Amino acid sequence: MNKLTLQPGARPLVRTVASQASADGAGVKIQRVAGFQSPDFSPFLMLDEIRSDNADDYIAGFPPHPHRGIETLTYMLNGEFEHQDHLGNRGAVSTGGAQWMRAGRGIIHSEMPAQGEGGMHGFQLWINMAAANKMDAPTWRDIQGGDIPEVPLDSRGSVARLIAGHWQIQGEAKTAPLTETAAEAAVADLRLQPDTEFTLPMPAEHAVLVFIYRGGLMSERGPIGRGNMLLYGRGESLQLRADGEGAGLLCLHGRPLNEPVVHYGPFVMNSREEIEQTLRDYNNGTLAT
Template sequence: MNTAVSATRLIPAVAVPEGAGVTVHRTIGTPALRNYDPFLLLDHISSNNPEDYIAGFPSHPHRGFSTFTYIIDGHMAHQDSMGNTGDLGPGSAQWMKAASGVIHSEMPKQENGLLRGFQLWINLPAANKLDHPEYQEYSAAAFPVVETPDYRLKVLIGHFADAIAPIVDRITDVSYLDVQVKPGKHFQHRLPMENNSFLYVFEGDGQLNEQMVPLHSLVILESDDHSFDFVAGKTRARFVVVSGKPIHEPIVQYGPFVMNTREQIDQAMKDFQSNNFVRDRAWIKRDKK
């Protein structure tokens, strides 16, 4: 594998208060990286201090995009205005295509202990922004794991080698991997040439072709053939690798509304204020494990 990667774009995470006062580590969605088509936001929650997360994310709207929530430690309860409820426990994940409109809440189900996880916002093309909402929730056991002497990898969206995740994104072809690399060992991977891709380190550190990548840092993966070689540091490294097909359309965002024009944003606000925001009940899919 040719691993000549240009890893010049390194984005340190910024602590941001979100929801009712939850502290998140944000990389995409900051002044340093407003968006990375098709990705609109990446938040990382990681704290064993309840004051950082106990307030949670009370009821709030989304329109025009999808969210992917991955809980690593702790519990998060989901509830929405259409009557759907869920419990995201350790290793579980939720894919919610808000599209035409969803109002939901995400609240911690614990008062003490470690809470860790990610939320990724993924844009939708103009043709799909007012689609019917969809909701999928899967337990940790639903996601395939690939283990080698050098690394352990969990496939959350898309596929890796012969391992296929239960969540497949047919619009922007997103793939999402949780990778743990042993001390001093390598993880090599090639991503689709047409995609925009990034890596975010949330445990340990390492090097991407001799460039140091510290903890809580996002690296834009750029190379001639979209391949890379990550070497873990003296402890181990854990990171997510995310890739998606860019949409190449205008992005007009106002908080939780992401559309293509200012007029569409104004309409979303009017719909929300007039109680006409939720148009369709989400299709719900859960694994039985």
């Protein structure tokens, strides 16, 4: 079977976006999917994937840099990064763990790899903040791997690791350890066994996106492989079918903000004037005060 047959109420696949090779920080090699100006991404803005067994690709890390107007969520499949910021926060996120940061009105932080061997595979998601909240106080916290629940999806070993937000799985409400994300953003790591199919209820008003980081999915348009972001239309549920290799997926849903987005480097605001003020604040040292 080369195509998925959608059940009634399942969300149709609207668009597929391939990740693109890029670099950030002090030359860290990444694969990036950006959707700053795409309404169907909202409230999400960007997803970066770090995936390498070569320490030269990531060891320089992300030295101190500012943010305003967004939240970031880092999730590690393998490896370890250490966070430090101007507020005095310091902590490491390692294999299976996550780290959430609300930049709000301004934060200056660094993210540096804590090991040079064993490879690195992880993600950083940017989540937009509503205009009314962009100048909120910054905050941060770690979520260790042991605190992220794994929920069985079937009898064959498929599981969901619930990182953020609220979910409905097998008829039961499930809550992830991180619930204070902007725009009700929810994130889960779905690990599907080969040739398994699973349907996940979704809030009708939310945007739904899926990033394939391992294996592939069968869609109504045909097979889709690793490194692609899938954007879905309206519906009551998300129907997923893994290919013969199985699939590792980051599943995202959140309430669209429907607000203008103006992006300049690490800053995301709602107007050019706000970006210009942000740059003045950073240059005169008041962004993170």
